[in-house]
Amino acid sequence: MDVLSAIQVVGAGVDVLSKLMPNRGNRPQSEFSQVLEQSMGQQLMQRLDLDSSGTLTLNETKMSEKVFRQLDANADGQLSEVEINTGIESMRREAGLHQKMNLWLEAHDANHDGLATQRESGLDTRVFDRGDRNGDGKLDVRELVRMSRLNLE
Incomplete structure (x- = not known):
């Protein structure tokens, strides 16, 4: 092999x-x-x-x-x-974290664009803004994974 x-x-x-x-x-x-x-x-x-x-x-x-x-x-x-x-x-662990964040995004993404706005997410504005690394007003899976990692540390 x-x-x-x-x-x-x-x-x-x-x-x-x-x-x-x-x-x-x-x-x-x-x-x-x-x-x-x-x-x-x-x-x-x-x-x-x-x-x-x-x-x-x-x-x-x-x-x-x-x-x-x-x-x-x-x-x-x-x-x-x-x-x-x-x-x-x-x-x-990494695969599980990505899977969890994908599921979370699917559950919160009302317009099915693969992103979550602050309104869709239901997160506190300060928490959302800290997670929105590129400042586009939306969270993608990478940003959600990063937020989750920071929360675990």
Whole structure:
């Protein structure tokens, strides 16, 4: 199996996880969810670890250097299974957040233009204005995701 196919397999698993097990309210993951994600990281390691070192190099993954550096938490130039699992969890959370914001937008977008005005959103004007990064008087999904992230921090 080539690298792209292996990554697609893991990506499909992340997508399934985000749909089946949304982590509402950032509560701790269930043991079942953790096992599934660890299994995906283990499968990716088995398929891509060409030299059987127990870690993946940039060459083995064939991913962009930018993405690789983001996953490489200890900056040692190698991805461990733990770093891969952490990356999968991060992707799952991000996919779930985007999905939630898309659903919120669908529920509030009265004119179905893919955007929410202050009136459509029902948000306080100050909150809305802080979220409206481009100042167009409307919130898009990216702005909603950003607002949600800031609210979680």
